[in-house]
Amino acid sequence: MKIHAAVTTRDNPFTIAPVEIGEPQAGECLVELEACGICHTDLTAASGALGTPQPIVLGHEGVGHIVATGPGEHEFAVGDRVVLSFGACGQCSPCQHHTPSYCEQAALLNLAGCRADGSTALSRSGEPLAAHFFSQSSFATHAVARTTNMVKVGSDLPAELLAPLGCGVMTGMSSVMNVLAPAPGSRIAIFGCGTVGLAAVMAARLSGCGEIIAVDLNPQRTELACELGATRGVVPGRDDLAALVTELGGLHYAFDCTSHPAVIEQALGLLSQRGVLVCAGLPGTHAPLQVDPLALVFKGLTIRGTVEGDADPRQFIPRMLDWYRQGELPLEKLVSRYDFADIENAVAAMKAGDAIKPVLMMPDQN
Numbered sequence: 001m002k003i004h005a006a007v008t009t010r011d012n013p014f015t016i017a018p019v020e021i022g023e024p025q026a027g028e029c030l031v032e033l034e035a036c037g038i039c040h041t042d043l044t045a046a047s048g049a050l051g052t053p054q055p056i057v058l059g060h061e062g063v064g065h066i067v068a069t070g071p072g073e074h075e076f077a078v079g080d081r082v083v084l085s086f087g088a089c090g091q092c093s094p095c096q097h098h099t100p101s102y103c104e105q106a107a108l109l110n111l112a113g114c115r116a117d118g119s120t121a122l123s124r125s126g127e128p129l130a131a132h133f134f135s136q137s138s139f140a141t142h143a144v145a146r147t148t149n150m151v152k153v154g155s156d157l158p159a160e161l162l163a164p165l166g167c168g169v170m171t172g173m174s175s176v177m178n179v180l181a182p183a184p185g186s187r188i189a190i191f192g193c194g195t196v197g198l199a200a201v202m203a204a205r206l207s208g209c210g211e212i213i214a215v216d217l218n219p220q221r222t223e224l225a226c227e228l229g230a231t232r233g234v235v236p237g238r239d240d241l242a243a244l245v246t247e248l249g250g251l252h253y254a255f256d257c258t259s260h261p262a263v264i265e266q267a268l269g270l271l272s273q274r275g276v277l278v279c280a281g282l283p284g285t286h287a288p289l290q291v292d293p294l295a296l297v298f299k300g301l302t303i304r305g306t307v308e309g310d311a312d313p314r315q316f317i318p319r320m321l322d323w324y325r326q327g328e329l330p331l332e333k334l335v336s337r338y339d340f341a342d343i344e345n346a347v348a349a350m351k352a353g354d355a356i357k358p359v360l361m362m363p364d365q366n
């Protein structure tokens, strides 16, 4: 079948072109996409930093309807509306224990540009085209996705709000809810107010944190964070974060989405006794972190990373939908809609900080 997909090479990051898509295999479905969010990981992959082969079709926040199922499929049917999340095998120990972001095949099923057997569903002029990014490759009108990364959703919610639940919003919310699990009344600081950080702010508010400090270089972002539940917005260079935190008595929790070593080191230094720092940013380079072992020991600090906030999408996406329906997740404040044809403008707006979560709307296929 002929479809349209944004093909990424380092020189031409997102060029929409006609490509061929094959039939879904066992454990896969063909999804006609309604929308796909753009995540920073797409841009990191486009830069070549993640080692994905190129040319490739990226995109890993797809939402759409199943139009064909693989052989022997019992769980999903044609017509099901699904949110696509990250790839996981569904069989290994982490997958069986509801931590699929640590799947033993995670690198293969998310970043290798092919299926586990090395094949790919996409081709161009008869040549195989790398795909299966996060087991989906949703910068396209259609995607062959693994059923292990599909979550059924209702027809009542707009596609542009569902798309980012598959990665960015889930990562921020689950990092707070599942990894940090902050005590009510506690003090948390969130470093970086993109989609992940702002989702973390919403989760901290839902968790009943007493102080939620949102830190970002962009004052518009910290203002939005305050609308979403942050108690204070801090702009480095304008405000004195260290003085504020000292006055409050230190942080119980810190959450970093910037992946900058200097920010992470500062966050660690602001923790009070037995404080916990969680890092969710994906650095484009391998810069070392300097940690004072004396402070680490004497203060009983914890520092850890997380992939996708340790979430099991099948459990966590339905929880986010409940919060949205209860009016607790104003996702529309994060999302900007773009036509798929405007993907280059959407990426540029994201890089410039003008769009927090650009979501590409696929052309109507009917």
Ligand SMILES: [Zn+2]
Pocket: 088, 089, 090, 091, 092, 093, 094, 095, 100, 102, 103, 104, 105
């Ligand atoms: Zn697995």
Ligand SMILES: [Zn+2]
Pocket: 039, 040, 041, 042, 060, 167, 168
């Ligand atoms: Zn992502």
